[in-house]
Amino acid sequence: xxLTGKLAEAFNNxxxxxxxxxxxxxxxxxxxxxxxxxxxxxxxxxxxxxxxVHAEKFMTHMTDRAAHPRIGEQQAPALNVKSVADAFxxxxxxEQKVSEAIRELYRLAQTESDxxxxxxxxxxxxxxxxxxxxxxxxxxxxxxxxxxxAGLLRLDAELGARQSQEA
Ligand code: FEO
Numbered sequence: 001x002x003l004t005g006k007l008a009e010a011f012n013n014x015x016x017x018x019x020x021x022x023x024x025x026x027x028x029x030x031x032x033x034x035x036x037x038x039x040x041x042x043x044x045x046x047x048x049x050x051x052x053v054h055a056e057k058f059m060t061h062m063t064d065r066a067a068h069p070r071i072g073e074q075q076a077p078a079l080n081v082k083s084v085a086d087a088f089x090x091x092x093x094x095e096q097k098v099s100e101a102i103r104e105l106y107r108l109a110q111t112e113s114d115x116x117x118x119x120x121x122x123x124x125x126x127x128x129x130x131x132x133x134x135x136x137x138x139x140x141x142x143x144x145x146x147x148x149x150a151g152l153l154r155l156d157a158e159l160g161a162r163q164s165q166e167a
Contacts (some may be wrong), residue, residue, distance in 0.1 A: 001065065001116050008067040010108050015055045015062075016072035017101055022051035023076040024094050031081040037152070039160020040084060046162050047091070054124070061120050084152065088139040095135055099128040 003011065025048035032041035059069040081087050102124045109117045138159070145151035 001114075003062060003065040003067040003117070004112050004114065007105075007108060007112055007114055007117065008062060010105055011058050011062050011067065012070050012072060014101060014105060015058045015069055016074060017098060018051050018055035018058065019071060020074040020076050021094055021098060022048045022055070023074055024079070024090065025051060027076065027079055028081065028087045028091060031079065031087055032084070035084070037084065037156045039156035039158070040087070043159035043162050044087070044091075054127075057120065057123075061117065065116065084155075085139065085142045088135060088142055092132065092135045092139055095128065095131045099132060102128055 025044045029041045029044035029048065032038075032044060055071075062069045079090055081090060102121065105117075106121045106125065109121055138155075141155060145155060
């Protein structure tokens with residue numbers, strides 16, 4: 001079934017938001033590189049790559065349903081990151097914003113009786129629960145570590161391992 005105009009517009013906004021998330025994560029990666037934490041930087045870079053995949057998923061669904069994806073103007077907020085905790089706080093805040101946007105999409109799909117987009121939106125709802133949980137857990141640990149350099153280096157090594165696992 002063809003995507004309705006209202007939903008197509010909302011999907012487009014979501015594509016733009018996912019791409020904005022990729023930009024936020026790229027900037028967070030840079031911030032961690034600046035602080036000489038290459039493992040955490042790599043983790044944020046992998047997260048940025050995942051956001052591109054999310055945007056692609058929405059665009060594929062749109063083209064599959066005779067809609068025309070159009071990437072809008074990206075709004076990447078200026079980040080003031082002075083610590084690793086700041087970086088993960090920014091990440092969690094952004095994920096929460098994305099989660100709410102997905103819920104809004106879901107509500108709209110329900111209003112429009114758009115059954116065909118439900119499996120995709122369910123996937124994203126699950127994904128957001130997982131993303132918020134992952135970032136929240138890392139943030140808890142970062143707060144526990146505080147100013148402990150050894151702890152931070154251990155976390156850097158651990159998060160850096162994500163790249164080799166996913167490579
Ligand atoms: Fe695509 Fe991390 O939300």
